[in-house]
Amino acid sequence: MTMDYLLSICSLLLPVVFGVEETLMDSKWATTELAWTTYPESGWEEVSGYDDNMNPIRTYQVCNVKEPNQNNWLRTDFIPRKGVLRVYVELKFSVRDCASIPNIPGSCKETFNLFYYEADRDSATESSPPWRENPYVKVDTIAPDESFSLLVSGRVNTKVRSFGPLSKEGFYLAFQDLGACMSLISARVFFKKCSTTIASFAVFPETATGAEATSLVIASGACVPNAIEVSVPLKLYCNGDGEWMVPVGSCTCMAGFEPAMKDTQCQACPPGTFKSEQGQGFCSPCPPHSRTSARASNLCPCQNGFYRADADSPDSACTTVPSAPQNVISSVNETSVSLEWAEPRDQGGRRDVVYNIVCKKCLHGGGGTCSRCDSNVDVSPRRLGLAERWAAVRNLQAHTRYSFEIQAVNGVSAKSPATPNYATVNITTNQAAPSAVPTVLLMRATSGTMSLSWLPPEQPNGVILDYEIKYHEKGKAFSHTVTAQHSSARVEGLKAGTAYMVQVRARTVAGYGRYSFPVEFSTNEHSDPERSVQDHLPLIVGSATAGFVVIIALVVIAVVCLRKQRTGSELEYTEKLQQYVTPGVKVYIDPFTYEDPNEAVHEFAREIDISCVKIEEVIGAGEFGEVCRGRLKQPGRKEVAVAIKTLKAGYTERQRRDFLAEASIMGQFDHPNVIHLEGVLTRSCPVLIVTEFMENGALDSFLRMNDGRFTVTQLVGMLRGIASGMKYLSEMNYVHRDLAARNVLVNSNLVCKVSDFGLSRFLDDNSSDPTYTSSLGGKIPIRWTAPEAIAFRKFTSASDVWSYGIVMWEVMSFGERPYWDMSNQDVMNAVEQDYRLPPPMDCPTVLHQLMLECWLKERNQRPKFGQIVSTLDKLLRNAASLKVVTSSHSGDLLQVGGTLPGHQRKSLTLGGTQDMRQQMSQTLPIRV
Structure with a gap:
């Protein structure tokens, strides 16, 4: 040119x-x-x-x-x-x-x-x-x-x-x-x-021409007062004839200021008006329910009683809390209640109204005294943040008075100091069948009889009329039943030396409750002489009675101690395990069901003597303290390299609980693709967590340092290891919630292991980590989190699959930041509009297709981790499938779900490398 x-x-x-x-x-x-x-x-x-x-x-x-x-x-x-x-x-x-x-x-x-x-x-x-x-x-x-x-x-x-x-x-x-x-x-x-001039809100000084008639002399500019640079550097070229040419860079008026004097000045917004963003726009009147008396305002504060949510734009109207829900209808069915209601008369000027259910149990004859319901009361679909205008409440106690508050809240309710407006409904539950018999004990067995005893149900829900004992030979379907008036019975007519499966349930006027968990008992192989039995019958009866009393006492003491040590949520969890978990299958137990974190960590993690640990050097900083490399030498075992996490001095009790919770979680896992816990040191100062040492550190930084050095097969092998670890965790009913390349560690053999179990969820609200956001309550890594988890806190294995798709993208792009330098809000908007990340450079088509399946909006349609492992195994066996590379541009988002006409296409400002940004400055998103 x-x-x-x-x-x-x-x-x-x-x-x-x-x-x-x-x-x-x-x-x-x-x-x-x-x-x-x-x-x-x-x-x-x-x-x-x-x-x-x-x-x-x-x-x-x-x-x-x-x-x-x-x-x-x-x-x-x-x-x-x-x-x-x-x-x-x-x-x-x-x-x-x-x-x-x-x-x-x-x-x-x-x-x-x-x-x-x-x-x-x-x-x-x-x-x-x-x-x-x-x-x-x-x-x-x-x-x-x-x-x-x-x-x-x-x-x-x-x-x-x-x-x-x-x-x-x-x-x-x-x-x-x-x-x-x-x-x-x-x-x-x-x-x-060239004389002094103003261009694009920048002042350029008087500048002499160059040495040649064709020379262009660069003059640097400065923004006029109350303007800021929007592109740099600011410069004009003075040609040989003393004329200004070739403008580069520009300034624009700051927020609170608007263009004036033919775009040569930026003047302050007058009182009653505002301008929220920098740019060429002009000041606007304050939105409804807001006002300002100051000049140069970039925001109009809300009037008393009106608020803006954190996600609201500054130019949106101020809104208030909704009124109470209307027309609450309740329907009682034994110990369950169905609730329905109409939306509030006044929604506060917003469209994001949701509902909270507050359950209270009231004492009869107690002057109306009510307290919060126990944690075992089940509210479906959920207690908080209901978008629906109905709820079902189960597991209430029979013949009990309850009060339910249906609160209406919206995006600004958290800003208001007042209690949310609510409607109240009072109900009394009906008669209900008793709960399950907790346990059955074998007191004595002969060749043809078994003497049984059991504890009454924890929730009888009325007077127990009798008990039904069901038994059958192990391995056979045909069963027999007998009844008993009390919590013991003698079952006769059994086969000698035979194993029987026994269950017991209670009956009230409302009907039978659930059977107890099946237990196995066996009769004796040889019968005793009848005379001997008659001679020893008084002694047998006396011994059995005494033993029964002792056992009952021990069981009662154990139950009382267990209830004192564990919260109601743990008892509820234990009941669910008894009802729904297959015996012999190991299931993850949340350590936060323990009232004392020391009990959980000592149950799941091994205590290491301080003399066995040697700290060699500090290699990083964690959320709670330093991370060190060291050696672990335990008696009878080979010395190994370990990573050591420390709890910094001056910790609070909450920080200690959260720190030890990670060890309680890791101690339950045993898989080659999940980080291995060696043990803990809770009696030392500082408190330490010792894990296996991963030489290559976090996966994201490791990939960035080795950009382009691994083959596609090696990268797929890493992804297969991560998927295998997540398959194991999902089968244990553990939801990670923060799966990302930064939370995957790599050892010297390129084996990837899932780590960071829970720490990211305990970040303080004042944490400055930009990876997590608190705009929706709690800390959420927006770029890696499924949309239903962001919007409704629905964390499941399906949301972990979404995060795994992002990890795939990170691995195939050698540690590139997902969504580049887009803001968290832009990422949420793009995902909601069905935009998805494009294939990284040289990414095989089959891998990007698997990513898109992980990012399906309907979580039930996403693949399971077991299916992902199987798919990756097939790709590794068929290397030719990894050679087909997609032709889509690696810097454009993809929109799933049809192609729009050209005049309706939207353009997104994306980050990436400087070259990528230059290439994409006028590029529209690709749609597939």
Whole structure:
């Protein structure tokens, strides 16, 4: 692209500001003799005269045409250049026509030469520099456009010449006559410059032109007051004619200020108006229910009783809390309640109203005293954040009075100091069947009988009429039943030496409760003589009674202690395990069901003696303290390298609980792709957690340091290991909630192991970690989290699958940040509009297709981790499938679900590398 073409384009972008001239010397304004230096004395002569306006001027004349070999020099005084690089000389002169002069030799001239000589000071003399072309620099030979004769008056010619670049402090002009008859009327020396101007809210100073006529001189600008830079650097180019060209960079008015004076100033917004963002926009009146009396406001504060949610834009109206729900209807079915209600009459000006259910159990005859319901009461779909206007409440106690508060809340309810508005409904539950019998004990067995005993149900829900005992031979389906009036029974007519499966359930007027968990008992192989039984019957009965009393006492004590040590949520969890978990299958237990965190950590983690641990060096910093590398040498075991997490001094009890919770979680896992816990040191200071040492650290930083060094097969092998670890965790009913490449560790054999079990969920609300956001309550890594988990806190194995898809993208892009430098809010908006991450560079098509399946909006349609492991195994066995690479651009988001017409396409501002941003500056998202 040529310079002329560039200037022609830029002239369309910026109105041309014509340059100005500044004079360095002008002989026309001399009021005394010029007294310039001449050589020889018989050459140039200073003469006074008048210009066309009859103003006196000083001129120099020469006319030695009749003498051959003329070489007459005239030199001006020293002219300081004032830092300019190129100057212009304007000469006014007249020349006589040689043909009009009679009897002259053939050496008559009608031209003269212009020279200059540079110097750092006024050092020229009558003989220095020498009167010859070198050291003078010739500018040009000057010829007139018109000459004159004696018959007509003199014709004045004007010529302009320029020269440069100049480098010394100043210069002299010199005029050489070689035999002309002429008059030098005036000589003016000047330079051109671009005058001070304002463009794009930036001020550019006065700037002299460059050394060449085609030079472009860069002038740096500065934003006008109350403006800020939006693109840098700020600069304009001054061309050789003193015109501003080629604008680069721009400023814009700050928030609270609007353009004025033809976009040359930024003036403050007047009271009652605001401007929330920087830019060319103008101030706007305050939104409803907000006001400001200050100038230059970028936000109108809400009036009393009105608020904005954290996600609301500054130009949105202020809103308030909703009124109470209307028309609450309840329906009682034994110990369950169905609730329905209508939306509030006033939603506070918002559309994000949800509902909370507060359950309270009230005492009969207690003056209406009510307390919160136990944690085993089940509210479906959930207690908090209900989008639906109905709920089902189960597991209530029979014949009990309850009060339910249905609260209406919206996006600003958390801002209001008042309690949310609610509607109340009071109900009393009906009769219900008893709960399950907790346990069955075998008191005595003979060859044909079994004496059984059991504890009554924890929730009898009325008077127990009798118990039903069901038993059958192990391995056979046909069963028998007998009844008993009390919590013990003797089952007769059994086979000798046979195993039986036994269950017991209780009955009230409401019907039978659930059977107890099946237990296995066996009869004796040999029968006792009848006489012996009769002889020892009193002793047997007495011993059995005493033993039964002791066992009952021990069971009661154990149950009481267990209830004191564990919260109600743990008892509920234990009941669910008894009902729904297959015996022999290991299931993850949440350590937070333990009232004392020491009990959980000692149950699931091994205590290590301090003498076995040696800390060698600090390798990083964790959320609760330093992370160190060390050695672990336990008796009878080989010394191994370990990672050691420390709990910093001055910790709170909550921090200690959260710190030990990770060890309680890790201690339950045993898988080659899950980080292994060696043990804990809870009796030392500081408290330590010891895990296996992963030489290559976190996966994301490891990939960035080794960008492009691994083959696709190696990367898929890493992904297979991560998926295998997550399959194991999901089968244990553990939901990670923070699966990301930064939470996957890599050892020296490139084996990837899932880590960081829970720490990210315990970050304080004032944490400055930009990876997590608290705008929706709690800390959520937005870029890795499924949309239902962000919106509704629905964390499941399906949401972990979504996060795994992001990890796949991180691995295949060698640690690139998901969604580049988009803000968390932009990421949520893009995902909600069905935009998905594009395939990384050189990513096989089958892998990106698997990512898109992990990012399906319907969580039930996403693949399970077991299916992901199987898919990756097939790809590793069929390497050819990994050679087909997608052709989509790696810097554009994909929109799943159809293609829009071109005029409806949206463009997203994305991050990435500088090259990627430049390539995408005018690129639309790709749709598939």
